[in-house]
Every structure is written in structure tokens, then in C-alpha cells.
Amino acid sequence: MSCSCSSSTNTQNELHASIMQKINNHPCYSQDAHQHYARIHVAVAPACNIQCNYCNRKYDCSNESRPGVTSYKLSPEEAVKKVLHVGGLIQQLSVVGIAGPGDGLANPKQTFETFSLLKKYAPDIKLCLSTNGLMIHKHIDEIAKYNIEHVTVTLNSVDETGEIGSKIYPWVFYEHKKHRGVEGAKLLLEKQLLGIQMLVERGILVKVNSVLIPGVNDEHLPFVARKVKELGVFIQNVMPIISKPEYGTKFGLDGVPSATHKQLMKAQEACDVNVKLMRHCRQCRADAVGLLGEDRSDEFFKESFADKSFEELAHHYDLNQRMKTHENIETWRRALRAANGKINQEEATNKDELSSNGNTMLVAVTTRGNGLINDHFGSAKEFLIYEAGDKAIKFIMHRKVENSYCMGKENCNGTYPIEEIKNALSDCHLLLTQKIGDCPQKELESIHLTCDESFADEPIEISVLKGVRKHFFTAS
The missing domain is CATH 3.20.20.70 (Aldolase class I)
Known part of the structure; x- marks a missing residue:
């Protein structure tokens, strides 16, 4: 019986490893x-x-x-x-x-x-x-x-x-x-x-x-x-x-x-x-x-690319260099996982798994990728949304806006499209961003959204948990 169970467990582990490799x-x-x-x-x-x-x-x-x-x-x-x-x-x-x-x-x-x-x-x-x-x-x-x-x-x-x-x-x-x-x-x-x-x-x-x-x-x-x-x-x-x-x-x-x-x-x-x-x-x-x-x-x-030969493009593709790049990405991901810990509960289906008192907050994050809070509010055209308590976090969705708050000097006509952003973040409690100016911060405060740039360039997941603890669970 024990042999059968062990074999079944090994098979499940192999299946899980196979799927993880694919994704x-x-x-x-x-x-x-x-x-x-x-x-x-x-x-x-x-x-x-x-x-x-x-x-x-x-x-x-x-x-x-x-x-x-x-x-x-x-x-x-x-x-x-x-x-x-x-x-x-x-x-x-x-x-x-x-x-x-x-x-x-x-x-x-x-x-x-x-x-x-x-x-x-x-x-x-x-x-x-x-x-x-x-x-x-x-x-x-x-x-x-x-x-x-x-x-x-x-x-x-x-x-x-x-x-x-x-x-x-x-x-x-x-x-x-x-x-x-x-x-x-x-x-x-x-x-x-x-x-x-x-x-x-x-x-x-x-x-x-x-x-x-x-x-x-x-x-x-x-x-x-x-x-x-x-x-x-x-x-x-x-x-x-x-x-x-x-x-x-x-x-x-x-x-x-x-x-x-x-x-x-x-x-x-x-x-x-x-x-x-x-x-x-x-x-x-x-x-x-x-x-x-x-x-x-x-x-x-x-x-x-259309007029180039397959041989020329294959050389440009450079399989060896791509392998090195992917190895570097995996090294960075391991470092991020170590920094974030096991706080992301993707499979959580109730708030008690995230919070000690059953209360959770929605947190918006600006990022340009690499798992970091590394985008200014002014240039963000999308926000990652997390649900978080004092125990763990869960990624919920991303939300796009058609126009960033600041569209650059060339496209700036003196107006700033804040209403669409306020509507997109109206149910959020906290915004973590690399940088935000006083004017947009005051606008977001009007919808009771707290803004925090103290986690700039930090890993997203652990920062979301720390940010929620900092602003909403200080008593605990």
C-alpha cells in the first residue's frame, strides 16, 4: 500500500513539474x-x-x-x-x-x-x-x-x-x-x-x-x-x-x-x-x-525584415545570447521570490485567508515590469490591482486607461486627464507608485485614495503587503 501511494505521489509531482516547466x-x-x-x-x-x-x-x-x-x-x-x-x-x-x-x-x-x-x-x-x-x-x-x-x-x-x-x-x-x-x-x-x-x-x-x-x-x-x-x-x-x-x-x-x-x-x-x-x-x-x-x-x-535571408536573421536571433538572457531573467525571478516570500495567495477564495479580521483593501500599483514598482504615476496607462489584508495578497486584475496623466511635453496642452483615472481607481484604497506630484495626489485624495511613493523600485508583492499593513492595520 505504501509503495502504491509513493508511486502516485511521485507521478503527481512529475506531472506538476512538467506543467510548471511549460508555463x-x-x-x-x-x-x-x-x-x-x-x-x-x-x-x-x-x-x-x-x-x-x-x-x-x-x-x-x-x-x-x-x-x-x-x-x-x-x-x-x-x-x-x-x-x-x-x-x-x-x-x-x-x-x-x-x-x-x-x-x-x-x-x-x-x-x-x-x-x-x-x-x-x-x-x-x-x-x-x-x-x-x-x-x-x-x-x-x-x-x-x-x-x-x-x-x-x-x-x-x-x-x-x-x-x-x-x-x-x-x-x-x-x-x-x-x-x-x-x-x-x-x-x-x-x-x-x-x-x-x-x-x-x-x-x-x-x-x-x-x-x-x-x-x-x-x-x-x-x-x-x-x-x-x-x-x-x-x-x-x-x-x-x-x-x-x-x-x-x-x-x-x-x-x-x-x-x-x-x-x-x-x-x-x-x-x-x-x-x-x-x-x-x-x-x-x-x-x-x-x-x-x-x-x-x-x-x-x-x-x-522581409528582404533579409533566413540565415541572416537566424544569426541576428542569436540562440546562445537568448539563452543567457533567459538565465539572467530566472536569476532575477529567484531573487524576487526570495524578497517577496510566500505572501501571494492566488488560490485564496475568501478574505479570511488574506486578513486576520476579514477586512481587505484594493491596492493599485504602477509598474513597467520586472516585478518592481518602477513607473511614475504620470506616465502610467495601466494599474495592477491587488486585494490585500495583513496576512497575504492576491492579484485581482489590471486596469487600463486611454490616456496617462502626463502625455509628455509634445502633447501637453495644459490639461491633465485625471477623471478617467479616478473612475478606474474609485474602489481602490491605496496607490503604490514610483513617483507622484502634489496635484494628482490631491485629486486622488478626493476619492479617498491614499498615495505612497515610499516603496519606489521595490518588489511589488511584499510592498503591497507592507503598504496595507502600514496604512490600514497599524493597530495590529
Whole structure:
């Protein structure tokens, strides 16, 4: 009996180690990794086999950061050349994803040709695929063949009647026919669940993206979370619908509102009891480049790499130097973990695990990455949000704003866009930032937000705990 238990434990440990190795430097599958490693999406898949009411695949929209948008399409050869070019300049690049602007498996020739070339010229990089799930079952062998260890499937409903799905998908194109309404939604769900099951059986890590659509599937998402846990999905990402009318989507033009921060938090909390959640998603463009909190796609146009040879770009990619860079990143991450200690309770589901008295605070942090509080308030265009008590902390989400408080001398017209920031941080209690001026600090005090720059350039997690203890738990 003891031998059997030991064998089982060893197997579980080996499985855990295998999974940790797969996600260690994947910025989407690991919340910790996203502060240190970069990703690139290559836009080789223009066609799509379903229509979503929240989607509009437009081109030349470099000012937008949302799924489906790209400035230009690439051939498989151009895509791999771009990866080699970018990977030599951004050596913390660790993942290549195909995420559109259509669906990767609706463009299988371009998708798998790209992955084949990447295996040859960039063998160190992780391969990632995003799909609506309709065609996974037909391409599962190719996904396994190219060692694509991470697949993201968008699953917005598990309603077997098709009623909810029919409100999201006007049509589904399968086997040379458009299936509309309830019929299409039921067909899509059947293939999605089959595809996810096949991926999990092959040991491929699955991330499920679920778009939060107020009034359509917001109350239904906990059922999605329950189902994906049952299927063995690794992580779920509940992402807010982006539906401004100017984006031209059906939902946007029909007046379906974008999901608010509070609605997203409510949905995440409802799903959190069922499956591990991804809380740091940035809803990236189909040609995104860089850390998750940044997008450098406008720095890399075809002219900078298309005419260069694979041999020249492979030399520029410099595998040996990239390995050294990644080793340095891991050394830094070990130092950060030692400094932060074991205070981040990602799996905490109630406030008593974070606080000795059941009270917790929301803390906003400005950062440019590397796990440090290293960004001025004036230049911050996003804030990391943590829930914290006097015992531990938990990462909740990131919140973007369209304009930073200070837009630089060239764009400064004497006004400072503070109202959007105040709205984004209205439920927060503490702001930890590298630097903040007297004027914005007074503005934030009007919403009862305490600002503290004494933790500048310090590790984020331990600073969040210390900051909450300093300002809200001094008696204890």
C-alpha cells in the first residue's frame, strides 16, 4: 500500500513539474511570468469560420488594442522572419502565438506552415494557438506533431439549447454550409467540447477565453467555469467585451455596453471557485509584440525584415545570447521570490485567508515590469490591482486607461486627464507608485485614495503587503 501511494505521489509531482516547466516563461499562462517575458502574435490567419457579434476584424488600426486587429497580414515566411528579427532585439521573447486576425484553424495551411518553420529556425520558443474550437478535432494530430503545448479556446457558453450561443454567433460555417442561430450555436458547442477533450487527452494545456457580455452570458459564466474544470482545462480567462460603437461590432452598434471593472470582478469571483483564473490578460491585438503590459507592434514593419535571408536573421536571433538572457531573467525571478516570500495567495477564495479580521483593501500599483514598482504615476496607462489584508495578497486584475496623466511635453496642452483615472481607481484604497506630484495626489485624495511613493523600485508583492499593513492595520 505504501509503495502504491509513493508511486502516485511521485507521478503527481512529475506531472506538476512538467506543467510548471511549460508555463514558467509563458506570459499568458503564468501571472508571474508576464512581468518578465514577452510574446509576439503573427497575423497569418485572415479567414474565420464563425461570426461573433463582438468581433470586427479591421486592419491598419494601430491605435486599438483588442483581439482581431492588425496593421498588416503576413505570409508564413514573413511571419517567421519577423519572429527572428524581433527575437534578436527583444531577447526576453518566449512565445509565438497565432491569434488571428481570423481563426488559426480556419487557415490551417498558413498556420501549420508557420509553426513548421518556427520549429526549424526558432527551436527555443514556445508555440501557442488561439481558436474558436470548431476545427480542433480535425487538426489534433497536427497540433501534437508541431509540439504546440498551449492552445486557447474561446468558449462563451455551454448552454446545450443553443439559446445563449445564438445571441453571440449569427452563423457558423462548417463543411461547406452556414449554420445559423440555434443550430449553429449547438454545432459549435459540440465541436468545442470535443476539441477541448482531445487536447487535454494529449497533455496539451488549454486556456479557455470567455467573453463577458452584460445581459447575454454574464450570469451563465459560472456554468462555463464548472464545465471547463470538469474537462480538465488548465486556466480560464474571463475577459470583458469591448463594444464601443466606433469599433463597428454588432453588439457595439446595438448598444450592448462594454463590461465594467466591477462587472468583471463580480464574474471572476463567481467563476473562481471552479477553475484557476487568468487575471492579467490584456486582450492583445493579432500582431501584438512585447510584454503583456505594452504593445510595440508599430515598431516592426515588413520593411525591417522581409528582404533579409533566413540565415541572416537566424544569426541576428542569436540562440546562445537568448539563452543567457533567459538565465539572467530566472536569476532575477529567484531573487524576487526570495524578497517577496510566500505572501501571494492566488488560490485564496475568501478574505479570511488574506486578513486576520476579514477586512481587505484594493491596492493599485504602477509598474513597467520586472516585478518592481518602477513607473511614475504620470506616465502610467495601466494599474495592477491587488486585494490585500495583513496576512497575504492576491492579484485581482489590471486596469487600463486611454490616456496617462502626463502625455509628455509634445502633447501637453495644459490639461491633465485625471477623471478617467479616478473612475478606474474609485474602489481602490491605496496607490503604490514610483513617483507622484502634489496635484494628482490631491485629486486622488478626493476619492479617498491614499498615495505612497515610499516603496519606489521595490518588489511589488511584499510592498503591497507592507503598504496595507502600514496604512490600514497599524493597530495590529
